[in-house]
Amino acid sequence: MTAVPSALAIDAGRLWSDILSTARIGAYGETGMNRLALSASDGAVRGWFTAECRALGCTVEVDGVGNMFATLPGTEPGLAAIAVGSHLDTQPAGGRFDGILGVLAGVEILRVLHAAGRRLRHPFTVINWTNEEGSRFSPAMMGSGVFCGVHDLETILVRKDKDGVTVGEALAAIGYRGAHAPGHLPLAAYLELHIEQGPVLEADGSAVGVVSGVQGLCWLDVRIRGTEAHAGAFPMNLRADALVSAAKVVLVAEAVALKHPPGVATVGHIHAMPNSRNVVPGEVRLEIDMRHPEAVGLAAIEAALTADIERLVPGAEVSVVWRKAPVVFDAALRGVIRQEAEALGLSAIDMVSGAGHDAAHVAGRVPAAMIFIPSREGLSHNEREFSSPQQCAEGADLLLRSVLRADELHPERS
Amino acid sequence: MTAVPSALAIDAGRLWSDILSTARIGAYGETGMNRLALSASDGAVRGWFTAECRALGCTVEVDGVGNMFATLPGTEPGLAAIAVGSHLDTQPAGGRFDGILGVLAGVEILRVLHAAGRRLRHPFTVINWTNEEGSRFSPAMMGSGVFCGVHDLETILVRKDKDGVTVGEALAAIGYRGAHAPGHLPLAAYLELHIEQGPVLEADGSAVGVVSGVQGLCWLDVRIRGTEAHAGAFPMNLRADALVSAAKVVLVAEAVALKHPPGVATVGHIHAMPNSRNVVPGEVRLEIDMRHPEAVGLAAIEAALTADIERLVPGAEVSVVWRKAPVVFDAALRGVIRQEAEALGLSAIDMVSGAGHDAAHVAGRVPAAMIFIPSREGLSHNEREFSSPQQCAEGADLLLRSVLRADELHPERS
Incomplete structure (x- = not known):
């Protein structure tokens, strides 16, 4: 060599x-x-x-x-x-x-x-x-x-x-x-x-x-509340399914990261309640990890993702649990x-x-x-x-x- | 009265x-x-x-x-x-x-x-x-x-x-x-x-x-395999994030049900592995409940959802765990x-x-x-x-x- x-x-x-x-x-x-x-x-x-x-x-x-x-x-x-x-x-x-x-x-x-x-x-x-x-x-x-x-x-x-x-x-x-x-x-x-x-x-x-x-890092916790309901008795148009909302957050986290290379965003943790097949989920919690080598890039990912969550899932509670500068x-x-x-x-x-x-x-x-x-x-x-x-x-x-x-x-x- | x-x-x-x-x-x-x-x-x-x-x-x-x-x-x-x-x-x-x-x-x-x-x-x-x-x-x-x-x-x-x-x-x-x-x-x-x-x-x-x-009922189990990876060290374009795939399934289940009224479809259970904030999920399991008052409607929902899952998440394992006629x-x-x-x-x-x-x-x-x-x-x-x-x-x-x-x-x- x-x-x-x-x-x-x-x-x-x-x-x-x-x-x-x-x-x-x-x-x-x-x-x-x-x-x-x-x-x-x-x-x-x-x-x-x-x-x-x-x-x-x-x-x-x-x-x-x-x-x-x-x-x-x-x-x-x-x-x-x-x-x-x-x-x-x-x-x-x-x-x-x-x-x-x-x-x-x-x-x-x-x-x-x-x-x-x-x-x-x-x-x-x-x-x-x-x-x-x-x-x-x-x-x-x-x-x-x-x-x-x-x-x-x-x-x-x-x-x-x-x-x-x-x-x-x-x-x-x-x-x-x-x-x-x-x-x-x-x-x-x-x-x-x-x-x-x-x-x-x-x-x-x-x-x-x-x-x-x-890379700098920012950790978000997201709490999404819907309405727990019977999976058979509740019509689709009357539902507030917290997992459907959470799925939108998972996909937009990926989309935001792809728009801010070389940044990354990961939803590594998801917890649905009551997490039973025949119950429409009433609440979902997500844990998100975002990273970027530059402070300005990390801030841009955080701002874009937070805004997208607010737009897609109004009322979702988003909190920053850890920030670490690059x-x-x-x-x-x-x-x-x-x-x-x-x-x-x-x-x-x-x-x-x-x-x-x-x-x-x-x-x-x-x-x-x-x-x-x-x-x-x-x-x-x-x-x-x-x-x-x-x-x-x-x-x-x-x-x-x-x-x-x-x-x-x-x-x-x- | x-x-x-x-x-x-x-x-x-x-x-x-x-x-x-x-x-x-x-x-x-x-x-x-x-x-x-x-x-x-x-x-x-x-x-x-x-x-x-x-x-x-x-x-x-x-x-x-x-x-x-x-x-x-x-x-x-x-x-x-x-x-x-x-x-x-x-x-x-x-x-x-x-x-x-x-x-x-x-x-x-x-x-x-x-x-x-x-x-x-x-x-x-x-x-x-x-x-x-x-x-x-x-x-x-x-x-x-x-x-x-x-x-x-x-x-x-x-x-x-x-x-x-x-x-x-x-x-x-x-x-x-x-x-x-x-x-x-x-x-x-x-x-x-x-x-x-x-x-x-x-x-x-x-x-x-x-x-x-x-209503008739059909229960599906879905197993999605991705590649578990470090949430910081793995670039977005090299990932196979099982939770991103699962999110697509959650959203398409809702979309399919909305196209087949008065049918319903619910992803009530989700289990991500290892379910840790800073690890890209390597595997996700979903439990789906589908119902429709008519056998033909139930069959249509099942066929459409199964096809959509295959299209969106090739390789996802879908199995029927229970069927009950209307x-x-x-x-x-x-x-x-x-x-x-x-x-x-x-x-x-x-x-x-x-x-x-x-x-x-x-x-x-x-x-x-x-x-x-x-x-x-x-x-x-x-x-x-x-x-x-x-x-x-x-x-x-x-x-x-x-x-x-x-x-x-x-x-x-x-």
């Missing part, structure tokens, strides 16, 4: 072997993962990460929310760290790549640097963020949110899982309630390698995606990734992340960027999630080269 | 008093009923019915499925009975009129005949059918179905409620597993007074409905009801029953017909179900006059 020689290159087989061997910790089904945040298996894989990084010359620090920072010292004193990372926790029926690839690629870079006896000018840190998935404890992207000051540590430590166990108790149970205060480690730059979790790269035939940012990644880092992809001979496209990532929190504090590799069939949060050994290696090689370039880019930061 | 004199007339206050006093047996909330079939409260109201009818000169027979037959002997030997009836069981959160009115109007007719010292030529029977609602034991219209040979008694006796109690055990527990074989009582005619359970009479301003028959009530009895309504000065319209009734089973065996009175706001199966004292009395008067006419109509039957 690449004709460009490189002094340093990752070992595709070694990276793949790390993916397969650590996937046994919290395995689910044939090829899936169930490694919930702060579970026993999360504790076990954290132990593996600590041991590997220490063996490669790193110090490993843990902060109050359990974020792990494996740092190889730099050659110039006083510089902030260049960091890579992602998360080792998974969904309850998740895959072997989501999050995991970003951390293991960091470990692989440590192996390459260690084998070459090479140090960066900056400290080089591999981060394992606590509870990115949010499956056991809400909110998602918890650890990076605490590190970046988006969430208050004390508030987060008392969040409970469905069994009433707090984050603080779960951290203590696996021995990862660390002493470091949130945000203790100064960062000069942050890079995250992740699987796409969507079908764009595969459909496009591209090797990597240079992620320009994370994140734009660092232009200089994105430029570096693009150049290095070209140097490696990897076909690359600019793309927006539809999903949230730890990098989105970090981008609010320091220059940050992301690299995507293809997901087979766009599948994720699924045991069939798959990226090939070559795809993983290409992403990790691009991450390594980008780190080396970032090490030159940010001499002034400390 | 009526200028036509009648030797016999029901006592509106006495009928209303029976409705209110028996509604205390199994009361639910302020004005509702929870008198499930063969429950302790069903046993109690059956005891009241037995005592009242015996005091009015009737014998009370019970058959093997608990149907109750209170019979006042006729003056001519060898004639089959003229019967009226309905059911005293209710939905778990039902009203005070559905079914109950038809039985209590029969008791009121017994009171009128008793007070006047009047006998019919035929025996006159008031029937309380077991388990019309089907809320505790399936199927609905159980007692009339057994009486008419639609269901086999032995099969029905072993049907279980959700606690595992069989129909036979529940009958024995309240003492209503009778000795008479199904269909033991020869009937010359059957008339049932019932609330409309829909909005047609109220909207039309009519006092009574002369029911021409019961029922047409006896023309002579309908003529009698129409004439007597006119004689009483009651505005009457011909109408089809959208809901099923015990009379639909009976109509397969002997001449049968039904009278509807208005339901406020069309509400039924609801504690707000309401018909006024005057509306109940008008219906009962029409029932009484129709019984007297039927007594003349059917001298030949025995």
